[in-house]
Amino acid sequence: MMEYIELLKWGFLAGICFSWxxxxxxxFLVLQRNALFxxxxxxxxxxxxxxxxxxxxxxxxxxxxxxxxxIVLISMGAIVLxxxxxxxxxxxxxxxVTHFALALALIIATKYSFYDARLFSYLFxxxxxVSKEDFWLSLFTLVITLIFYRKFGTFWISQITDKAVPGITxxxxxxxxxxxxxxxxxxxxxxxxxxxVSMFFVSSSSVALKIASSxxxxxxxxxxxxxxxxFIGAGFSIFWDFPFSAGxxxxxxxxxxxxxxxxxINRRKK
Amino acid sequence: MRTLVEIENLYFSYEHHLVLKGISLRIEKGDFxxxxxxxxxxxSTLVKCMLGFLSPEKGSIRLWGKPLKEFKExxxxxxxxxxxxxxxxALFPLTVKEFLQLPEKWYGKKADFEVLSELVGxxxxxxxxxxxxxxxxxGQLQRAYIVRALSLQPELLILDEPSVGLDFxxxxxxxxTLTKLHKKGLTIVLVTHETWLITKAVNKVACLNQRLFFHxxxxxxxxxxxxxxxxxxxxxxxxxxx
Numbered sequence: 001m002m003e004y005i006e007l008l009k010w011g012f013l014a015g016i017c018f019s020w021x022x023x024x025x026x027x028f029l030v031l032q033r034n035a036l037f038x039x040x041x042x043x044x045x046x047x048x049x050x051x052x053x054x055x056x057x058x059x060x061x062x063x064x065x066x067x068x069x070x071i072v073l074i075s076m077g078a079i080v081l082x083x084x085x086x087x088x089x090x091x092x093x094x095x096x097v098t099h100f101a102l103a104l105a106l107i108i109a110t111k112y113s114f115y116d117a118r119l120f121s122y123l124f125x126x127x128x129x130v131s132k133e134d135f136w137l138s139l140f141t142l143v144i145t146l147i148f149y150r151k152f153g154t155f156w157i158s159q160i161t162d163k164a165v166p167g168i169t170x171x172x173x174x175x176x177x178x179x180x181x182x183x184x185x186x187x188x189x190x191x192x193x194x195x196x197v198s199m200f201f202v203s204s205s206s207v208a209l210k211i212a213s214s215x216x217x218x219x220x221x222x223x224x225x226x227x228x229x230x231f232i233g234a235g236f237s238i239f240w241d242f243p244f245s246a247g248x249x250x251x252x253x254x255x256x257x258x259x260x261x262x263x264x265i266n267r268r269k270k
Numbered sequence: 271m272r273t274l275v276e277i278e279n280l281y282f283s284y285e286h287h288l289v290l291k292g293i294s295l296r297i298e299k300g301d302f303x304x305x306x307x308x309x310x311x312x313x314s315t316l317v318k319c320m321l322g323f324l325s326p327e328k329g330s331i332r333l334w335g336k337p338l339k340e341f342k343e344x345x346x347x348x349x350x351x352x353x354x355x356x357x358x359x360a361l362f363p364l365t366v367k368e369f370l371q372l373p374e375k376w377y378g379k380k381a382d383f384e385v386l387s388e389l390v391g392x393x394x395x396x397x398x399x400x401x402x403x404x405x406x407x408x409g410q411l412q413r414a415y416i417v418r419a420l421s422l423q424p425e426l427l428i429l430d431e432p433s434v435g436l437d438f439x440x441x442x443x444x445x446x447t448l449t450k451l452h453k454k455g456l457t458i459v460l461v462t463h464e465t466w467l468i469t470k471a472v473n474k475v476a477c478l479n480q481r482l483f484f485h486x487x488x489x490x491x492x493x494x495x496x497x498x499x500x501x502x503x504x505x506x507x508x509x510x511x512x
Contacts (some may be wrong), residue, residue: 031362154375159365160357161372161403166321167344168376209361213402218363 008234011130011191011244015234017138018188018200019226021145023219025181026205028156034091035206036197039230041185043098044075046194047105049122054112061133065186072182075101076175125193127234127244138187145184148176157215196245200226203252225255272299273335274426274457280329282315289315291481297459302452304472305461311479313461314352314430321349321428345377348419352398352430352461353401355411355495362404366395369403370418380420390415392447399512409440420451427451430461432467 029035048071052064075097082093083252106157109119121129188197208221233248240247275297276396282290284418297303305313318324322338333341371392374381390396393413398406406414412432419427429448433441441464451470452458460472475491477484484491 012358027363031357112323154372158372158376160362161355161364162351164318164323164351165322165376166323166349167342206361209363212363212398214365215363215368243412 004238007128010132010135011127012108012230012234014130014135014138015127015191015230016189016227017135017142018184018191019109019230020223021138021142021184022188022200023205023223023226024145024149024153025156025177025184026201027209027215027218027222028160028177029181030203030206031160036198037094040094040098041072041105042189042194043102043105043180045182045185045189046122047101048072048107050105050108050112050119051188053107058098058119061131061137061190062182065137065183067180068186069179073179076178089214109260121193122189123193123195124243125189125245127191127237128234130190134187134190141180141183141187145180148180152176168208192245192248193243196249199249199252203255204229207255207258211262225252229255273297274299274333276330276332276335277316277320277461278330278332279317280319280331281327282312282324283327284315289480290319293329293478293482295476295482295485297426297457299457300455301474302448302458302472303460303474303476305459305476305478306463307478309463311491313478316478317428317430317459317461321347322507336502345373345379345422346425348422348424348427349428350412350415350419350427353434354415354432355408358403358411360404362402364403365400366403366406366414367399369423370399373418373422377422379422382423386417386421387425389420392450393417412444420456424456426457426459428459428461431463432460433462433464449496 028045029037045068049064051071052058052067056067058064058067078097079090079093080097082088085091087104152173155168155170156177158168159170171196185197189202192200205218205222208225212218212221229248229251232251233244236242236247236251237244271297277295279295280290280293281288291317305316306314314323319326331338334343334346370386390399392418395413395417398410398414402412403414416432433444448460453458472488474481474487475484
């Protein structure tokens with residue numbers, strides 16, 4: 001038993017930090033009808049990870065983290081540039097840039113070492129492969145998220161209620177939001193893999209938004225639902241021996257039923 | 271009389287389509303100004319320029335005597351946008367109470383609790399405070415936006431077509447409330463299509479159709495003979511694009 005705990009403890013600890021960090025950002029994605037954005041960003045992150053690991057031969061997550069951030073920032077700059085110069089919609093520009101990054105990632109994967117074990121760990125994620133280093137990065141991301149949510153959370157909400165506010169510019173708050181989102185996806189990739197990490201950004205928050213009576217409660221519910229998926233997904237993965245990411249994603253899919261169950265209960269209460 | 275907004279020779283165009291041509295306008299303290307005009311006449315664009323959302327090509331805007339770029343006391347302006355609450359749907363979990371607190375966080379200024387409570391009462395929002403914003407009807411949502419715009423006791427209230435979508439009864443209540451607020455000393459700028467209002471509430475009128483056709487008090491507007499030209503000129507311009 002102790003061996004199990006020792007083996008999985010960093011995965012659980014990193015997962016708890018990840019679950020709570022995204023509870024503060026993912027509801028905005030759902031509300032802005034931008035739920036596919038994390039999936040798009042994973043394409044750029046995939047390129048950034050392969051570029052760092054296979055081309056630059058960086059192995060420590062501590063060093064891959066800033067390199068990834070720089071690449072994501074460059075890709076965001078490219079998205080803004082395409083929007084301004086070619087007058088494309090934001091989602092069109094995002095799609096173009098992220099698919100371009102994915103194409104570069106495939107070239108790197110083919111030209112360098114296609115069967116590198118890290119490639120599979122990036123794609124599918126691995127609960128047991130989460131290290132102490134990954135936990136610290138997740139904790140760091142959670143702290144950063146909390147600090148910036150306190151500072152910019154109001155502006156993230158305001159963009160849903162107001163297109164523009166006199167005297168307030170949303171440029172900085174948006175930039176901070178996308179940087180935090182990228183850091184969160186980066187830390188989540190080790191657990192969930194590139195293919196399924198975006199499920200964490202969509203499922204719990206959409207359900208929480210349906211059942212919560214206030215924004216604060218929506219954040220708390222999202223965090224709790226993320227944690228439940230983490231523990232149940234890990235349980236499935238251990239007992240039936242399949243990837244944790246698949247277990248967690250399946251659990252999250254069935255969260256769809258929660259509002260259906262809660263609705264009649266609430267009606268009865270009223 | 272103190273000038274709150276001073277617009278001088280303002281030009282603005284979207285791409286190559288000129289929307290505002292040499293607009294000069296002053297808004298004095300105590301004005302209840304209606305900016306009227308046809309669709310595409312530049313009413314909302316003028317307001318957006320005044321609030322710094324759009325940068326004009328030419329001309330200057332001064333707020334409380336300061337050039338727009340140097341103006342920092344934005345809490346002095348309450349703003350209700352056109353199609354307020356468009357992005358808010360049933361999923362949006364912000365409560366009305368949380369929504370009304372947003373300006374405090376934007377401008378770092380605490381709202382006076384008594385004033386806010388009075389506003390909530392005036393606009394009949396007491397029972398709605400803990401409701402989700404997404405559950406409100408359009409009329410209730412409009413009222414929430416107005417209470418929010420007034421929460422920091424602004425000196426100037428700008429409303430961009432606020433009564434669109436309200437039934438006749440709600441409109442009547444709404445404009446009576448605005449009149450009361452104006453009598454208490456609030457300066458109001460109202461962008462509207464509803465010219466019948468001019469005789470009811472406002473004391474000044476600006477007729478805008480790319481150019482400023484008229485700006486003056488409501489009595490002189492009633493004798494203003496250019497209204498017909500003001501609309502036909504607009505149609506002539508519009509048809510020339512077809």
